[in-house]
Amino acid sequence: MNTKEIILSALGIRLKNLFCKISEQEFQRIQEIRLRANQPVMIVKDSGFWFITLGGHLSKDIEQAFRTDPRDLADTLQMMSDYSIYAFEEEIRNGYITLQGGHRVGIVGKVIMENGHIKTMRYIGGMNIRISHQVIGCASKLLPYLLNEKTVFHTLIISPPRCGKTTLLRDVIRQISNGIPPKFNGVTVGVVDERSEIAGCYQGIPQNDIGMRTDVLDCCPKAEGMRMLLRSMSPDVIAVDEIGKSEEIYAIEDAMNAGVKLICTVHGSSLLDIQRKPVLKELIDKKIFERMVILSYRNGPGTIENIIDAGSLKSLTGS
Numbered sequence: 001m002n003t004k005e006i007i008l009s010a011l012g013i014r015l016k017n018l019f020c021k022i023s024e025q026e027f028q029r030i031q032e033i034r035l036r037a038n039q040p041v042m043i044v045k046d047s048g049f050w051f052i053t054l055g056g057h058l059s060k061d062i063e064q065a066f067r068t069d070p071r072d073l074a075d076t077l078q079m080m081s082d083y084s085i086y087a088f089e090e091e092i093r094n095g096y097i098t099l100q101g102g103h104r105v106g107i108v109g110k111v112i113m114e115n116g117h118i119k120t121m122r123y124i125g126g127m128n129i130r131i132s133h134q135v136i137g138c139a140s141k142l143l144p145y146l147l148n149e150k151t152v153f154h155t156l157i158i159s160p161p162r163c164g165k166t167t168l169l170r171d172v173i174r175q176i177s178n179g180i181p182p183k184f185n186g187v188t189v190g191v192v193d194e195r196s197e198i199a200g201c202y203q204g205i206p207q208n209d210i211g212m213r214t215d216v217l218d219c220c221p222k223a224e225g226m227r228m229l230l231r232s233m234s235p236d237v238i239a240v241d242e243i244g245k246s247e248e249i250y251a252i253e254d255a256m257n258a259g260v261k262l263i264c265t266v267h268g269s270s271l272l273d274i275q276r277k278p279v280l281k282e283l284i285d286k287k288i289f290e291r292m293v294i295l296s297y298r299n300g301p302g303t304i305e306n307i308i309d310a311g312s313l314k315s316l317t318g319s
Contacts, residue, residue: 102200177211
């Protein structure tokens with residue numbers, strides 16, 4: 001199935017009847033579909049926020065917007081879980097469901113607690129359907145700074161939210177896993193995909209192209225996952241998204257001490273920004289990473305502002 005067919009199959013009947021009227025070309029430009037109980041359906045594209053009308057057209061006019069009611073959300077959750085919500089309880093407990101194709105659906109509502117931990121979620125109040133868009137080759141200009149002929153530099157990608165860091169990381173993984181002839185042979189990559197955003201696994205199988213030498217631990221906490229990969233899969237490189245907890249830093253050090261290369265991302269707008277966070281400052285001060293890549297949205301998602309040699313803190317791009 002193509003992207004439109006996958007998303008339509010996951011929607012409740014009223015929403016499906018609306019979205020089926022959007023052209024295939026227009027649908028490819030959609031980044032997010034935001035559903036909130038008793039509020040207008042909102043569509044996020046590269047041109048901003050739009051509403052969908054009762055006739056299935058995109059509009060900026062809120063007066064024409066179709067409004068989601070709680071029944072639409074309940075029907076959609078049933079469709080997404082193939083009428084077996086209990087089978088998705090683990091994902092729902094973490095606040096999302098992953099669809100076929102790697103599309104990720106964030107979920108909010110009433111959280112049910114048990115013994116101080118989240119048990120499940122009921123009375124769903126909203127959903128954010130994030131359409132997965134691979135950008136094959138987007139890391140090609142970056143890779144010469146991250147590789148030598150035999151290995152990969154320890155790399156930290158620093159990026160504000162929604163600036164393409166996960167998309168860039170995914171393509172780095174794909175290319176180093178497959179190899180880049182004639183100069184770079186492929187390496188074995190272990191991915192700890194705590195929130196199913198990198199590989200987009202559906203029933204354990206990656207839906208995104210992450211390379212032929214890549215192994216994925218899906219929905220696994222990053223610190224525990226890194227140690228599991230070290231014990232069981234003998235990776236040359238471990239890749240993780242959005243580090244920041246102290247236990248993750250210790251796991252990174254364990255991996256590096258075992259001779260494994262690390263490629264990680266972290267939220268931040270600059271090197272100075274992440275140095276304000278004690279755990280991350282320790283990473284920088286210890287010069288654990290060899291390359292640091294700064295992203296922005298200045299020229300759209302994935303804009304590379306700077307590439308820094310972590311040892312000397314000098315720019316490799318002249319920025």
